[in-house]
Amino acid sequence: MLKGDGHLSHDLDPLDQGPKDACGVFGVWAPGEDVSKLTYYGLYALQHRGQESAGIAVSEGTRILVYKDMGLVAQVFDESVLGTLRGHLAIGHCRYSTTGSSVWENAQPTLNSTEVGGLALAHNGNLINTGELAVRLAPGTTRATTDTEVLTALLAKDGSRPIEDAAAEVLPQVRGAYSLVFMNETTLFAARDPQGVRPLVLGRLERGWVVASETAALDIVGAVFTREIEPGELITIDERGVKSRRFAVAEPKGCLFEYVYLARPDTSIAGRGVQATRVEVGRQLAREHPVDADLVIPTPESGTPAAIGYAEQSGIPYGQGLVKNSYVGRTFIQPSQTIRQLGIRLKLNPLREIVQGKRLVVVDDSIVRGNTQRAIVKMLREAGATEVHVRISSPPVSWPCFYGIDFATRAELIAGSLTVDEICQSLGADSLGYISLDGLTRATTIPAGRLCRACFDGNYPIPIDQDQVGKYVLEAKV
Ligand code: SF4
Known part of the structure; x- marks a missing residue:
């Protein structure tokens, strides 16, 4: 495993696979800004959370473009690729595969089409009832092997209704850890599981908003930390600003291992560095x-x-x-x-x-x-x-x-x-x-x-x- 700065001890021995981070997610809604470059730098700051693949989805209001590949953020993107990804909102993802194999098809963001357009999604965490959720999809709906693909397909399933409503209905049925950023052609969404296992924060740009796995990614794009996305909260960001909706009662169980190893040292969690x-x-x-x-x-x-x-x-x-x-x-x-x-x-x-x-x-x-x-x-x-x-x-x-x-x-x-x-x-x-x-x-x-402390004491806060x-x-x- 390769880790970013500050995270090098476990990849020293090829035989010693240390804890592998799940993923980093980033989203930006900022008309007039170069959103693909902001996302690139946001992912660059989150590289320690996943090094197998990287991807960016962008929209200028009428269609979503996704570019993703295996490798580090700096290997996947260059000036010419980023130059083709134009728009006013974008989401990005760097991945370590915790479910599904490490192949291009499983790189994120995922992209599904609905009756009214597209839906791109990036996920940090791991769902524990993927099988149960997959049953609700029509056979052949998705060929991908990840929990994230199943979730995206579920959100896109009834394409005639607003994504926000679909999310408010689907997310309470989803069990496990998920910090999500997703988008259609015009709107950025973010959601966090009711336990808030993985981090997700909201930041303010002069001309827009940013959502990221860690505060360090806000710093690197010049965004000011606003607040954490609450466990069980769904937020919607468009030209009307940030709208919050609660889809589940919060039962906070933040990952203790974020403090030990996962998060960057220059990130703050719950107000503490x-x-x-x-x-x-x-x-x-x-x-x-x-x-x-x-x-x-x-x-x-x-x-x-x-x-x-x-x-x-x-x-x-x-x-x-x-x-x-x-x-x-x-x-x-x-x-x-x-x-x-x-x-x-x-x-x-x-x-x-x-x-x-x-x-x-x-x-x-x-x-x-x-x-x-x-x-x-x-x-x-x-x-x-x-x-x-x-x-x-x-x-x-x-x-x-x-x-x-x-x-x-x-x-x-x-x-x-x-x-x-x-x-x-x-x-x-x-x-x-x-x-x-x-x-x-x-x-x-x-x-x-x-706190979730299950890897230390075996008490799993979301029953397995x-x-x-x-x-x-x-x-x-x-
Ligand atoms: S504290 Fe919980 S969420 Fe964090 S690594 Fe351990 S078991 Fe996983």
Whole structure:
């Protein structure tokens, strides 16, 4: 997996597929602005949320054009493509596939036609009753394999009525996580599931409006944060401004993992900067798992804020003991066997003169399978570290996520079957400490009852129906 800036620790080892973000979504309604370029830059800011495909849909009032392809935002679009995408409203999407395979057909935005025009849609999250929803469609309505295609087809099904009315009727029947941006030829829509699992924010431009997965994407296009789209809210944006409609009672359960790893550090959630939360998590980690050591180092970049907090709280100096190759992008060249064996060194290399002879605290954000952390411990010892103490700024990830983050099945999660002591042994570390779930929750300043914490405690706030998620649940139960 490739992660954007600030998200590099889990893609270090090709064998260690870390948490994969679901997607980033962006929408803009702004007559007189270059909406396709605004969307391009919005997606660019959200690249860390999905790197498999990218797409933009645009309309100038009479027809919707969609351009999408496999690859990073900067690989899919160039000046000439963006130059053909003209209009006054647009939506965009960058994708990591959590359902359906990673093929062009499943790239987003999706586009369906209705009796009165088109409907383009971009989705962040994962639906858990796709099978049930698909039954409501006429056979052959859609060939796509994703929950998003089924949702788009449902919204477009009765094309004679306004999309807003169709959405108000269809969305209450949809279960799972969804932050949506969608559009017809004239109007931009956005909606968030009643639990508000994935983020979605509204921002104001001088001459229009923007909707995005994270506040960082508003910043990059010069939009001013207005508010979060509420869980269970549908908004409509056109020349009459922003209209809000509630389609379900809000039962907020925001994803706790957004704070740990998914969101950019320069994003704010519920009014608090993610970076500040991560630093506080590091302080709490030091309070819960102190150790006598000479140097605190992060696994760059995702471990950095928590390492800073750990160093501040413990009084142990902070330093960079691992150097990241900032220019490692998605490579389509398969590494040779020799390079593959070096694995992690493609992306991280220890600073021998810094770590030699030191007792180190290495701070990382999470452990999924453990391959990356095992390789880091080994590499630091080989570079001369006398002790390696691993500290993790999230509790053990023991349960899979059904709401849009593809960690792994339970059988693949190292904490799904091993105790902390056993994991420590498996990593070859001198000690291992995970922050407690209460400690992490407190650092977010959000009450526990308003968070989804299922990957840590197994309590799924949106009940999982085995028939609907089929194979994945069965694997997860192994
Ligand atoms: S299970 Fe974990 S990753 Fe998934 S939504 Fe809940 S907290 Fe987030």
